Amino acid sequence: STIEVGMNKGSQRKDRKSSSGGNTAAKGKRCRADSTDTTDSSTNGAGSGPPTKVCIKRGGGMKRLRSTFILDALQKADLPVLDSYHNHEVPLSRVHLLNTLIKLADRELVYLINWAKHVPGYTDLSLSGQVHLIECCWMELLLLNCAFRSMEHEGKRLVFAPDFLLDRHLWDVMGMSEILEQVSAVSEQMVHNVVTKEELLLLQATILVNAEVRRLS
CATH class of the missing domain: 1.10.565.10 (Retinoid X Receptor)
Incomplete structure (x- = not known):
């Protein structure tokens, strides 16, 4: 058994556009590829605003957690x-x-x-x-x-x-x-x-x- 020295890097970067009628599509914010993924979510019902971007922490958070665990053990x-x-x-x-x-x-x-x-x-x-x-x-x-x-x-x-x-x-x-x-x-x-x-x-x-x-x- 050896120390794990790497984490899987990143998830795929997704760029999504939303449009309504003749309006120009608004560009959504991008999440960092090596630590987050992006999904759309919106509330139901008339008059609701445009979909919001939800950033889901993945590789980056796990990598920091692993590094902290190793350092704590060594210290x-x-x-x-x-x-x-x-x-x-x-x-x-x-x-x-x-x-x-x-x-x-x-x-x-x-x-x-x-x-x-x-x-x-x-x-x-x-x-x-x-x-x-x-x-x-x-x-x-x-x-x-x-x-x-x-x-x-x-x-x-x-x-x-x-x-x-x-x-x-x-x-x-x-x-x-x-x-x-x-x-x-x-x-x-x-x-x-x-x-x-x-x-x-x-x-x-x-x-x-x-x-x-x-x-x-």
Whole structure:
């Protein structure tokens, strides 16, 4: 089972004309094709006015309802921002920095698994299927969140936790400069596109449900 990502677009647009005697036909208002249909209705009896146009909400309303449902589900288990408890009194070294990062990722992974269960359709999968999706994309999801938290720094530093901000020179110390440069680039693109929290949640869900196309080697 996967998240539905589209709705049927629109109903057919109907233009109708009404005429009386020698008068010119009056043009009716059109309803939006992707969200409404149009029907004629009039009251019975002499002297009644011209038919009125009734707009019936269809695709657009359902699409908004579906989007709201998905966002509400994702926000119920939004990933928290955890402290790293990094010991800043210890001299910086590759081992010390990586040790902090690994411990932080272990704790974040617990919340990530709980969050995934709120993605519509995820728990319909077998247990092995759920595990497979998490295995395929957990690091990508954690780094995506790091990129989002780092937007205010415009690619100059990465915010792994409120107490664990890493400047560029520390990326080399950790031996992770190549991958962290990519995370920084993603963060800069988020700034450029003014990515919102709601968009981040939907992007996370998209990554999760598409993870099976990138099998672990």
